[in-house]
Amino acid sequence: MQRRATWATRWLLVSDRWWKDAVFYQVYVRSFADSNGDGVGDLPGIRSKLPYLQELGVDAIWLTPFYPSPGADHGYDVSDYVDVDPLFGTLADFDDLIKAAHEIGIRVIVDIVPNHTSAQHAWFTGDRSRYVTVPAGDGLPNNWPSNWGGPAWTLDEERGHWFLHLFAPEQPDLDWNQRQVRDDFDAILRFWLDRGVDGFRIDVAHGLVKKASLEDEPEPFPEARFSSDWRTAIDQPEVHEIYRDWHRLAAEYDGDRVLVGEVVFADQARVAPYLRPDELHLAFNFSLVFQPWDAERIRASIDESLAQLPIVTWVFENHDVTRIVTRFEGERQARAAALLLLALPGPVFVYQGQELGLEEVDLPDEVRQDPIFKRTNGERLGRDGCRVPIPWTRRLQPNAWLPQPPSWSDKSVEAQTGRDGSFLELYRRALELRPQGGFAWRESPPGTLAFDRDGLTCVVHFTDERLPLENVVLASDDENTAVWMRR
Numbered sequence: 001m002q003r004r005a006t007w008a009t010r011w012l013l014v015s016d017r018w019w020k021d022a023v024f025y026q027v028y029v030r031s032f033a034d035s036n037g038d039g040v041g042d043l044p045g046i047r048s049k050l051p052y053l054q055e056l057g058v059d060a061i062w063l064t065p066f067y068p069s070p071g072a073d074h075g076y077d078v079s080d081y082v083d084v085d086p087l088f089g090t091l092a093d094f095d096d097l098i099k100a101a102h103e104i105g106i107r108v109i110v111d112i113v114p115n116h117t118s119a120q121h122a123w124f125t126g127d128r129s130r131y132v133t134v135p136a137g138d139g140l141p142n143n144w145p146s147n148w149g150g151p152a153w154t155l156d157e158e159r160g161h162w163f164l165h166l167f168a169p170e171q172p173d174l175d176w177n178q179r180q181v182r183d184d185f186d187a188i189l190r191f192w193l194d195r196g197v198d199g200f201r202i203d204v205a206h207g208l209v210k211k212a213s214l215e216d217e218p219e220p221f222p223e224a225r226f227s228s229d230w231r232t233a234i235d236q237p238e239v240h241e242i243y244r245d246w247h248r249l250a251a252e253y254d255g256d257r258v259l260v261g262e263v264v265f266a267d268q269a270r271v272a273p274y275l276r277p278d279e280l281h282l283a284f285n286f287s288l289v290f291q292p293w294d295a296e297r298i299r300a301s302i303d304e305s306l307a308q309l310p311i312v313t314w315v316f317e318n319h320d321v322t323r324i325v326t327r328f329e330g331e332r333q334a335r336a337a338a339l340l341l342l343a344l345p346g347p348v349f350v351y352q353g354q355e356l357g358l359e360e361v362d363l364p365d366e367v368r369q370d371p372i373f374k375r376t377n378g379e380r381l382g383r384d385g386c387r388v389p390i391p392w393t394r395r396l397q398p399n400a401w402l403p404q405p406p407s408w409s410d411k412s413v414e415a416q417t418g419r420d421g422s423f424l425e426l427y428r429r430a431l432e433l434r435p436q437g438g439f440a441w442r443e444s445p446p447g448t449l450a451f452d453r454d455g456l457t458c459v460v461h462f463t464d465e466r467l468p469l470e471n472v473v474l475a476s477d478d479e480n481t482a483v484w485m486r487r
Contacts, residue, residue: 018107019199019258019281020311021436022059023342024349028319029066029088030074030401031389032352039399041389043089047097049392052413053106056355056424057431060107062201062260064319066094070120072170073371074387076111076203077118081188091195098196107198109258114185115204116171123184124172130184132164132175132210143216147227149375166207166234168371176208176242186249193253205243205261205274205283209236225290228264235270243279258282260313266290268308275310282313282347289321293328293337295449295462299441302344306439314344317351323386326360335426336460336482339474340449342430343458343484345439350427353390356411357423360385367403421477429474433484457485 033045043066053061065075066088075085084091101108117123123130134141136155141162144152153162154169164173174181189200211233222230243259250257261283263271268287274280287301305312316324316337325334334357341348363384365373370382389400391412396404409415416422437454444450447463459469460482469483476482 017281018059018256019347021345022107022347023057023431023434024060024062024109024260024347025053025056025058026062026064026318026349026351028064028352028387030064031387033392034389034397034400037399039389039397039401040087042087043084043093043097047093047100050097050100050104050106054104056428058106058350060109060198061101062109062349063111065111065113070118070170072118072168074369076113077116077120077168077171078113079118079120079122081112082191095195102196108196109199109201109260110192110197111203112185112189112192112200113203114174114176115207116165116167116173119170119172123174128159128161128163130174130178130181132173133159133161134164134214136160136162142214143219144231144233145217145221145227146375148372149380164210166204168375170371173210174208175210177212177238182242182245186245189246189249193250193257197257198255199250199258199260199281201260201262202280203262204264205280206239206263206265207234208242209238210234211236225266226264229266235265240273240276240279243274247278247280260284268305272308272310282311283309284315284318284349285309285312286315288314288316288341289318293333293462295447295460298340298462299449306345312344312346313349314341314346315349315351316341317354317386318349319351319387320383321386323351323358323360324354325357331357331423332477332479332481335423335476338423338426339430339458339476339482339484340460342427342434343451343453343456345437345453351386355424355427356390356413356416358388358390358408358411361388361402361405363388363402369402426474426476430484433474435484452487455487457487459483459485 027046030041032041033049034041035045066084067078068080068083068085069075069077084094098108140151140153146152147167152164152166155162165171166173224230246259250259259280261274261280263274263283265271271283274283285305287305291297291301324337325331328334368384370384372380373382384402388402388404389397391404391408393414394409394412396409416424435453435456440452442450442452448461450457450459469480471486472483473486474484
C-alpha cells in the first residue's frame, strides 16, 4: 500500500516531474519474455528482464493489458480490471514486478482500457446499465461505422436492444454519462495505485464520451488517417471532466503518478486541450509516426508539435503501427531516426524491439490473429507483424505465439550485446548520452536537419550526400547518417 501525498509533498514535486524528459519503454506483455515456455510472454518474464532494461537505460516501462480477457483483441477486451489473467501470472507476480522495478529505479505504468470492456465482463453479462444501448427498432440506430469494418452496432435480439462498439462486437462501449461507470473506474485506478503503479496509459482517451443525440455522421465518410479526425460523435466536452477527476485522484498519491493519453488526432491543436494543467500529464504525439523519411516533412511535424502542445511526447513505433525499419525502408534510416528521436526535447516512448532494429514481419495469413485482419477478410493486414515476440537468444522460440523469422537470430539480444555498431549498442549509448535542456534549430543544407540541445548538436542526413563533421560524440552508422556533435 502506497503512502498518500500531503499537499506540501505534492507542491515540492511540481518543480521536478520525473516524466518530463523520461524514456518510457513499451512492453507488449505477450511478446516480451516467456518465463514458462508456453510461447507467450508473462509478468515473471518481464521481471527476469529488468536488468536488461536497467542496462538499456530507460526510466519507466509501460505494460500493455495483462488483465483477465477472452483475447478477442489480445487483452484490450478486459473482463476483469482488478486481476491478472492466469496466462500472464498472478497478482503476487505483479506485486513482485513492481517491487523489483522500483528497487532498481524503473517506474511502471499500466494500460487502462476505459472506452469498452469485454462482452464477457460481468457488467455486460449482467444488466448492461453501464453501456451505450438503444432499444431495437427498424434498422440500425445510426450510420456510425466500426473502426474495424462494418457498423458500430450489434443487435441483441434476446435483450431487445442494439449495443455500441467502435471496435469489435466483443468490445461493447461503456456509457460514461453514467455516474456508476465513473465511480467504478475511480475504484479501479485506486486499486492499482495502491499496489504501487506509477501511472496509466489511457486507451482511446479521446473517445470515452459519445454525443448524446446519437445523430448520424455526415456521409460519405472521409478518407482520413484516423477516423477520429472526422467523427463528430467523440471528443465531447464532458470527457475533460473525467480527466480532471482522474488528475485529482492521481495527485492524492505520492511519487508523482502520471496519466498518459492515447489521444488520436492528426491535428495537434485538438490534442492540446487534453494537456491542460489539471487534466492529462502527457498525450502521445503520433505526428512522426506517419511522416515519410523527408527532412522538410519531419521538421514541419516537429515545429507544429512544439508550437501546439505544452509538452510533446515523441514516438516512432508502438504495437499498432509498422516498424520503422520497414516503414523507412532500411536500417540506415532507422538508426538515424533513433538519434533524432532521442535528441528531441520531452518524454520519449520506445517500443520493445525498436532498440534491436526489428523489422515488420510478413506473416502467412494462416497464423495472423489480429481481429482487424479477420473482420476485413484480409483487406487490412492488421498489427500482428509488429507484435512478433522479440528474440532474446540466437536460438529462437520454436513455439512463439507468432513465429519469429530465422533472420532474427542475428538480431537477438544475445547476438547484439557488446557488438560494435549494433542497434542495441547504439541505443544504449544514446540513452546514456541523451541531451537535456533547451532546443534550437541550426541552419543546415537541404536534405538535412540540425538542432542544438544543451552542449550537443544533432545532425540528420535524409539524402545520400554527406558533410564532413567534427567533434562527433555518437554516430548512427559508419556513414554518419545521423550524429551527435559537441557544439
